[in-house]
Amino acid sequence: MTPGEISVLADLARRRSGVIVDADKTYVIESRLAPIARRQGFTTISELVSDLHGRQDETLIWAAVEALASTETQFFRDRTPFQVIASDVLPALARKGRQEVKVWSAGCATGQEPYSLAILAEEERGKYGPMAVDIFASDLSERCLEKGMAGIYTQFEVQRGLPSRLLIKYFDKVDDHWVMSPRIRQMVRMERQNLLTDVKGTGPFDLVLCRNVVSAFDPSTARTVLEQIAATLAPDGYLVMGAYETSAHHTPAFRPVPGLHGLYVRDPNFRIAA
Amino acid sequence: MVKTCLVVDDSRVVRKVSRRILEEIGFDVAEAADGVEALAWCRAAMPDAILLDWNMPVMDGLEFLTQLRREPGGDSPVVVFCTVENDPDHISRALSAGAVEYIMKPFDSDIIESKFVEAGLL
Numbered sequence: 001m002t003p004g005e006i007s008v009l010a011d012l013a014r015r016r017s018g019v020i021v022d023a024d025k026t027y028v029i030e031s032r033l034a035p036i037a038r039r040q041g042f043t044t045i046s047e048l049v050s051d052l053h054g055r056q057d058e059t060l061i062w063a064a065v066e067a068l069a070s071t072e073t074q075f076f077r078d079r080t081p082f083q084v085i086a087s088d089v090l091p092a093l094a095r096k097g098r099q100e101v102k103v104w105s106a107g108c109a110t111g112q113e114p115y116s117l118a119i120l121a122e123e124e125r126g127k128y129g130p131m132a133v134d135i136f137a138s139d140l141s142e143r144c145l146e147k148g149m150a151g152i153y154t155q156f157e158v159q160r161g162l163p164s165r166l167l168i169k170y171f172d173k174v175d176d177h178w179v180m181s182p183r184i185r186q187m188v189r190m191e192r193q194n195l196l197t198d199v200k201g202t203g204p205f206d207l208v209l210c211r212n213v214v215s216a217f218d219p220s221t222a223r224t225v226l227e228q229i230a231a232t233l234a235p236d237g238y239l240v241m242g243a244y245e246t247s248a249h250h251t252p253a254f255r256p257v258p259g260l261h262g263l264y265v266r267d268p269n270f271r272i273a274a
Numbered sequence: 275m276v277k278t279c280l281v282v283d284d285s286r287v288v289r290k291v292s293r294r295i296l297e298e299i300g301f302d303v304a305e306a307a308d309g310v311e312a313l314a315w316c317r318a319a320m321p322d323a324i325l326l327d328w329n330m331p332v333m334d335g336l337e338f339l340t341q342l343r344r345e346p347g348g349d350s351p352v353v354v355f356c357t358v359e360n361d362p363d364h365i366s367r368a369l370s371a372g373a374v375e376y377i378m379k380p381f382d383s384d385i386i387e388s389k390f391v392e393a394g395l396l
Contacts, residue, residue, distance in 0.1 A: 079391075155360060155378055159385045163392045164376040165369060168362045 111148025203232030309333025
């Protein structure tokens with residue numbers, strides 16, 4: 001790929017999804033676009049890029065934009081946030097008398113995060129009295145969501161982060177794959193959503209997970225997205241960010257919960273813009 | 275102190291691959307080719323962890339684990355199965371017999387590391 005082609009792609013991704021494409025990582029860009037080029041019958045990625053640029057076909061543009069975002073995920077990724085949700089977040093919400101906890105997994109990729117939350121909720125069920133957990137999960141990528149909704153995972157995927165005890169409790173083995181049990185699947189609702197344009201009007205949520213998402217955005221997009229998330233949070237709700245992320249340099253909307261890494265609450269002084 | 279892991283597998287190649295991965299994540303590694311050899315190792319010095327194949331000649335992994343738990347001090351090693359058997363029934367039997375985690379072959383270093391974290395070994 002030429003620098004010109006990379007800049008066409010980077011520009012598309014930034015304008016459509018807010019995602020910053022690292023122009024130095026040509027191999028990442030190529031490996032993400034190669035399947036689309038092949039499906040569309042292009043022999044090279046350059047041909048795909050020139051078609052994207054020339055023909056402006058919306059379906060193809062979105063396929064490319066979706067593919068350019070990272071979809072790296074795994075069950076119970078980073079462990080700590082899930083321990084914190086079980087030990088602190090759910091008990092705190094229960095003490096406030098919540099009978100239904102509304103959760104949003106923002107940027108859920110192929111579904112491992114919302115399903116991990118559903119399994120966690122199922123494992124914790126009954127500890128805090130009657131409490132139903134309702135999980136909304138969204139992602140930009142249609143292809144990721146299709147896989148997530150199907151709830152079908154490879155042997156490799158179910159061995160990263162998921163304890164074997166939970167694997168045999170919540171999955172059925174079908175041929176070479178592992179299928180999430182209907183009981184867990186029905187706790188999760190998945191929908192395509194662009195964080196740049198579709199957040200307004202959702203919520204209120206008691207808990208939002210937005211991990212390793214805003215770090216792919218430029219600073220002003222990150223700020224907009226985080227402040228829109230703040231607006232969807234219940235006043236006493238929580239935000240969980242990625243292990244290596246912080247909201248602090250983007251927006252004053254949140255403040256960290258002392259002692260609980262990655263957990264944030266809305267700053268009481270933050271006013272939601274109308 | 276450096277933790278020890280006994281790798282029990284009748285395939286020399288698998289033992290070699292496992293050894294390399296385990297040494298990289300900080301374990302001292304010993305090897306055994308079947309359950310009887312593994313029991314002899316354990317009687318001499320109980321390891322902290324055992325990475326255990328299921329199907330082996332002489333004595334298989336499940337029988338080894340059952341016998342190990344009857345040995346003096348035999349309840350201390352953390353046992354992680356590592357086998358081509360990949361159905362829920364095998365996993366369930368392994369966990370009931372006292373294994374804490376279960377790896378389905380083929381595996382890579384990510385899977386071993388992730389499972390050893392689950393098992394509380396890392």
